[in-house]
């Protein structure tokens with residue numbers, strides 16, 4: 001097993017065509033070690049989210065390759081890519097993206113719908129994961145009844161539902177106050193110490209300071 005869980009070569013991504021094209025990534029070579037805690041930082045609009053989307057198989061590059069756990073993502077068709085992504089990666093976004101009409105537990109269970117696990121096991125695992133993020137008491141609450149920090153913890157529990165090796169987050173604390181931000185940070189550090197590979201796109205210097213590795217994206221390239 002390689003020591004890098006993600007490796008990219010000459011990765012580029014352009015949106016649009018011709019004179020109107022935006023060259024969001026312009027040749028990115030990077031490696032992310034298995035089990036590391038990596039922050040992706042850089043000025044707004046310089047390509048961080050685009051990079052995360054390519055690393056996480058949410059989008060395809062214009063050119064170049066991404067190897068994720070030894071698999072060349074460019075060799076997978078759309079269905080294969082979706083399956084691979086579902087197995088390997090849990091995602092957390094800035095605005096939580098929870099389903100408003102469902103309870104916290106049901107939100108976590110939705111991520112397991114395709115796992116084939118029996119519903120009783122899914123319900124049990126949802127409760128275990130909510131307990132892990134300190135929300136055992138709130139399993140029956142809907143997102144509207146939870147604070148921003150609590151909603152983000154539900155989103156983390158959901159991202160962990162299928163026990164992914166990698167957790168990818170785009171500005172997970174961007175919408176939170178500093179107390180909630182610290183709670184989320186502690187959860188991320190715990191997950192990292194349990195062996196998860198944690199990759200966080202962030203403007204938050206506290207997160208970047210506590211990461212093991214920092215990747216600086218500027219003008220669509222990695223700054224050495």
Ligand SMILES: Nc1ncnc2c1ncn2[C@@H]1O[C@H](COP(=O)(O)OP(=O)(O)OP(=O)(O)O)[C@@H](O)[C@H]1O
Pocket residue numbers: 015016022023024042043044045046047048049050051
């Ligand atoms: N779907 C899209 N269509 C067209 N242009 C896009 C698209 N997504 C991103 N871009 C452009 O690509 C460039 C990089 O955007 P990206 O979202 O990756 O930056 P970012 O560093 O994550 O920014 P922020 O910190 O503000 O979230 C920007 O110029 C943006 O306008």
